[in-house]
Amino acid sequence: MKPLQSLVVLLLAVAIGVVAAQWLGTDDLNRYGEVTLRYAGYDYHSNLPKVALLSVIGVLVLWLLWSLIAAPFRAWGRYRRKQGRVRLIDGLLAYEHGQWQRAEKLLDGAAKDPEVSGVALANAVRSAQVRADAPAAEALLQRLGESDATLQALLRAEQLLANDLPVDAINALDVAAIQPLPPRGLWLRTEALARAGRAHEAYGQLGALRQTKVLPAEASSELEARLAAQALLEAGDVNALATQWEATPKALRPTPDVVAAYATRAVALDWDEPALLALEQALDHRWDDELVALYGRLPAERLATRQANLQRWRNVHDDSAALRLAQGRIALAQQQWDAADAFLHEAIAAGAGAPAWEALGEAFAQRGEHVLAAQCLTNALRLQRGEDSVALVRASAAVVDPPLHATVEEQPIAPLPPVYDANEERDAFGNRGLP
Known part of the structure; x- marks a missing residue:
């Protein structure tokens, strides 16, 4: 209590005491009732207001005595709580600074205060996990379960998800003692269900997850789209x-x-x-x-219908390389070789990349031109490695690809130089004799 408030309370108590003393000095208080106390053969008579006032004074005196006796203990408790807060703050600061071992030690000491034990132990567990000290982390988790089972389940589920054990994470969050789950628990369970191949169940939790607002609106929309796609695939x-x-x-x-x-x-x-x-x-x-x-x-x-739709879309999106690649693939499926070559070359020129070269290689392979097919697949690998593609060359050194790149012509193979002198003497096995 502040000093000014204490002074006001003391003045009010003195004023009330003075007024009560003046009132108790009157002689007509017996009309409010009389009290007789018989003890050890003696009778004590008084009126009811005086007895009530003496009772209040007695209670106040007892309370004052109890306060004086308990004051050292309360001071010691306040000191311990203050030290615990200091350890907690220093531990959190050490955790943010990356001083994991010091943070773990300080937070473990701060956990002796029951009011902050949950927060302190949780961050101590994280410090031990960062240090890759699994036994220490598990021991701290066990202690955390004694004070805050919900926080223990959240940390355990988080750790299991990091270790790619989504089913175990779901089991840790489905404990009846921690239901209903807090917002972060709902989000962890949704992620665990998605990783466990149960996206339809995770999709059913989106309503409750959205109400908690644990995720921003944009992240919530992305999660909904991802779960919807995964649920369809499953x-x-x-x-x-x-x-x-x-x-x-x-x-x-x-x-x-x-x-x-x-x-x-x-x-x-x-x-x-x-x-x-x-x-x-x-x-x-x-x-x-x-x-x-x-x-x-x-x-x-429906190849003909798909080709017609692609042509209709090309009237609007003529600059799309993916559309030209799709036209080439449909023409290839219809075995329209000339149209497939034209579309695929246009797709390559438009920047369709490795998929277009692979499709062109497939077209050459279906026609039996395996040399050109191999060159197309090589170009696809080059593009995937970030290298430039080269022009196609037939066996007769004629370029069949449009001049998108520098022409690479075949060079005549030079004869190998002799490995020994043809005029020197050798035995029947071709071995040269010793000098």
Whole structure:
């Protein structure tokens, strides 16, 4: 209590005492009641107000005596708490500075204060984990479980996820004693479910996770798109895929990752028509080079319709290298060699990169021109390594690729020099005789 407040309280107590003394000095207090105390053969008579006042004074005196007796102990407790706060602050500062061993020691000492033991032990565990001291971290985790089981489960789940053990992390967070999970626990469980291949369950937690606002709006949207795509890829059959697609919000369906996952899984389940239709609708809604590349790469039918759609899109997106690559692949699937060569060369010129060279190599391989196919695959490897591609050369040294790069012509093979003098004498086995 502040000194000014103590002075005010003391003055009020003195004023009340003076008024009470004046009031108790009157003679008509017996009308409020009389009290008779009989003890050891003696009778003590008084009125009720005096007895009440004496009782209050007695209680105050006892409280004052107890305060005086307990004052040293309270002072010692305040000193210990202050020292614990100092250790906690110094330990956290040492942790931020990267002084792991010192931080662990200080935080372990600060954990003796029950009010901050959870925070201190949690950061001590992190310090031990950074030092790769697994036994010390486990011992600190066990101590943390005695004071804060929820925080222990969060740290254990975090450690298990870092060790790529998502199922064990889920089991650590599903303990009944720590339910309901705090926001960070929900986020860790969602991530663990996704890593464990149970994205549909993780997707069901997004509502509760969004209400906690543990993630920013942008990160929450990215997580939703990632889980939606993964849940579609994990569909076991056509019915499960259709159900998951219907559960996906309409605003999320045109997202490239989501619609690509749906189309890929649908084609894998021999459900080609919905896959192609979803890709076409997504490309009509919002253009994306990765989606059009997937549209040309899927091993589905409707080749003539897909080629017509690609030509229609080319009227609007003529500068897309991925679109030209898709046209080349569709023409290659239709065995239209000349059109495939033209489209693939255009894609290479537009910067389609290694996939275009691979497709061109496939085209040459299907026609039996394995030398050119090998050169195309070599160019694809060069581009993947960050090197420049070279022009294609037939066996007759005729360049078949457009002059996109410097022409590389075949050089005649020079005869090897003789390894010995033809005029020197040798035995029947070709060995030279000793001089």
